[in-house]
Amino acid sequence: MLPTPYVKCDYTKVYEPAEDSFLLLDCLEKEQDFLKQRFSCRLTIVCEIGSGSGIVTTFLMQNGIIPQENSIHLAVDINPWALEATLDTAKLNSCQNSFLDVIQMDLNSSLRNNQVDVLIFNPPYVPAECVPDVPGSREEADQWLDLALLGGKDGMAITDKLLQKLEQILSPDGIAYILFCARNNPEKVIQKFRKAYGWNVKLVETRKAGWEVLSVYSFTR
Numbered sequence: 001m002l003p004t005p006y007v008k009c010d011y012t013k014v015y016e017p018a019e020d021s022f023l024l025l026d027c028l029e030k031e032q033d034f035l036k037q038r039f040s041c042r043l044t045i046v047c048e049i050g051s052g053s054g055i056v057t058t059f060l061m062q063n064g065i066i067p068q069e070n071s072i073h074l075a076v077d078i079n080p081w082a083l084e085a086t087l088d089t090a091k092l093n094s095c096q097n098s099f100l101d102v103i104q105m106d107l108n109s110s111l112r113n114n115q116v117d118v119l120i121f122n123p124p125y126v127p128a129e130c131v132p133d134v135p136g137s138r139e140e141a142d143q144w145l146d147l148a149l150l151g152g153k154d155g156m157a158i159t160d161k162l163l164q165k166l167e168q169i170l171s172p173d174g175i176a177y178i179l180f181c182a183r184n185n186p187e188k189v190i191q192k193f194r195k196a197y198g199w200n201v202k203l204v205e206t207r208k209a210g211w212e213v214l215s216v217y218s219f220t221r
């Protein structure tokens with residue numbers, strides 16, 4: 001079993017790793033042989049959208065899930081505090097030899113098209129009346145934290161946006177791992193996605209977490 005990164009952040013500003021984060025780590029551990037095989041021969045761009053504390057990106061780097069000499073890691077978050085936390089977590093776990101850059105942006109808005117080989121997203125998936133507005137200043141800590149959780153109608157507002165952009169984000173043999181909760185109606189969403197894009201979508205892992213059921217699906221062309 002691969003080690004889990006040590007994380008020490010201010011959880012009034014940044015999402016605290018929880019069952020969803022740990023399910024993603026388990027999925028990536030399960031997928032490591034596949035990922036190593038698929039991306040061993042060339043430079044691989046790994047992008048985590050919504051890196052929060054940085055636990056997932058650090059896990060990938062710390063355990064060489066994509067061999068270090070072959071990979072560039074990009075951690076994206078809309079919350080500026082999350083980017084600082086991600087860099088701190090990487091440092092705390094001695095990942096200085098990995099290439100990591102952090103970018104504050106909305107989803108993939110300033111990424112070049114078709115460059116990402118491995119995309120990971122644990123989105124704000126909790127159903128809510130709406131997705132909160134982006135705070136006007138860095139200091140509004142609680143409001144940044146709301147953006148980590150609240151996913152609008154069916155908890156799908158942000159995930160839907162990303163799904164519509166997958167074709168544009170991923171490299172030709174790229175793969176995305178995206179987390180859903182049962183209230184997102186993942187089976188229905190995936191059926192619709194398959195029909196619209198003709199991609200392969202597979203359930204990697206599912207787990208009951210309290211009263212919530214969480215699942216991670218992989219998406220490839």
Ligand SMILES: C[S@@+](CC[C@H](N)C(=O)[O-])C[C@H]1O[C@@H](n2cnc3c(N)ncnc32)[C@H](O)[C@@H]1O
Nearest residue numbers: 015021050051052077078079106107122147148
């Ligand atoms: C559920 S948390 C996941 C954090 C971390 N990846 C983990 O698994 O513990 C969702 C993260 O997505 C970020 N986020 C929300 N909306 C975003 C957007 N439109 N673009 C980029 N990041 C976003 C939040 O700030 C938060 O850090």
